[in-house]
Amino acid sequence: MRTVGSSPSSARLRQRFDEDAQALTSLLEDASVEFLQSVEAPVSPLAMGHVALDMDVFPMDNSQTHKEGVSYTYKGYDGYAPIAAYLGQEGWCLGCELRPGSQHANNGFLDTLKRVLPRARSLTDKPILLRLDSAHDARDNRDFLREQDQIDFLIKWNPRKQDPLAWADKAQAQKAWTLERDGKMEAVLSEDLPDEPGLRRIVKVTVRTSDAAGQLYLEPEVSLEGWITSLPVDEVSDQQVMALYSDHATSEQFHSEFKTDLDPERLPSGKFDTNNLVMAFATMGYNVLHWMGLRLTGPDAPVRHPAKRRRLRTVMQELMTMACRLVHSGRQWILRFGRHCPGFAVYQDLYEGIASSG
Template structure:
């Protein structure tokens, strides 16, 4: 086993996260300075946009703690890559975010919209529909005394943020922090008010948008809001439909079996198992208004389990979906199955961005960090879609979407020599990485086209 001589050069400047240069290009494409600084000016000291870009840079490297900024304060590449006048310290970053958290939350959502619009990010459809998937998820912050940490539906102490993802790529159009005990449907109509205009703005005029949500959002108030939004889009000659899973809430399962038998819809799919589909028109009321909504119900009765064991009593399962779609029942169910893909996006935010445990004890500051994380997530997703899919990808297997962890490994943490010479900034990747250099140059060229103000 050879023994290596360890040497530290005084002149050689290396970086292990060259992909940060692309994050800087994304910030320029999203016009961070133009969006942030006029609304949050400072009389002296560091610009607010520098604070935002520094935090986004940390998050795009999978670092969420304020203290993680300290090693970068003397790093020339970090400063140049993000276009910073000065790199903030951890204390300064924490204090500034505490002071301006409320204003930042509103402005950071605009950054994601501008990034998607100006780069013409691909938004692909599933079975003809551009799907907008809404859901809540749990951030485990147990054993902390952070503001609004409380018991979640998964039985841990933490937060339950709400998120909206668009298209097969999973672009994030809304990510907002909520207290752990906050019910999914509580005050969600206000989330609707914020994200509906974003959908209208980002989606193509001829796109058929399908809103999908699970049974936690089975509320007359929310269904009425979706139906009203569908009518508004129809007035604009645009397509908007919704698909929300039904929450049975103490339904009599035997009565539903009898109803399916009376309708003659049962089909035996195997010995001891039969399935029936019902297409119903159900009237629901909210305050003084009433609407007739379509409900697709699937009733499943098992008298023999999948291993061939006869059951003493029939096992009955009922599922349902509220929808405005005018398609066959089987297509409604198939379209909802794809909704489960969004669980991966939750995982990427919590694990790949290291955002499971939030850095501050203050709720508003943590909410601002979550909003900034949504922008960092979209930057990384854009880099992955432009550089790590199709013929350009150096990855072995083909894919329609690369997860954030792959972008971090293949692009963000690519090592290079950083050179400053003749007023030029150069990243030298060395030999043996031609495919990755091609990815870097292609993505940078795409971003530079729209980087001008």
């Protein structure tokens, strides 16, 4: 058993991280996936049968610092903009790569995707649905994804220089308008991409002549929202595609747990590679805590409101901070819990699960 005296000092640990950051980062990323494989972590598919793979960038505030890579983010402060990938409805993190704050989300995205997809395939044999926001609406991304086996994608469309009035005319020609409320009409249009066989674009055109309170506008407001997908129309309708992308927002909850519950936002080092290593440690901890949290929804878990999953903060409160005594007896180290410890049954089950997985 390692004692405090045999552990490296904080200064020496920082030096080792600085010296071996890149090598350790790749090892930790592999170890995180191997952990999920060893504990046979469940990967729940969507109702349509695909497993969701959500990738997105989120900013981390490191303002008023001079750390390597800190720059102006799209949120209006200085910091980093890591890109994270979450698999399944459980949200297993397959990577959270640190990036400079000013780096565009699509810059270097394909390299990241090529690292993430093999990890996803190692955890599930079901088809994968990759969901991306409009920053990744690029022909190169779509061409790469079309070449992959058992990979479908759903990407938010970036209208760029599209004319909203032209789309409103298309909706009028197809008589596709529906009245959502007084002063608001919507139309959903779908078309195949002419130079990309097998892909379709779904566009929702919204025309507002007044706000929700009834205040009339001087002129109508026309807005566009769209999605590009490889999902076949005979299997997934336009409305289902929009609902699938709406569910992509769940990944924002995972970002929130990363930033608030694990609290790595203000990264500790001035060196970029070392901070990237810290994010790899955080990814490993995130997956371990999420796996532990699966047992906190069972009947023998400490009393909480019903839920499909528990936040990382709840897992730490219920399982990581339980009171116990460390006893050395008969040349064995023993953790002794109280007779009425509410989390003991879950803790014992988790321990046996790890021990049996080797």
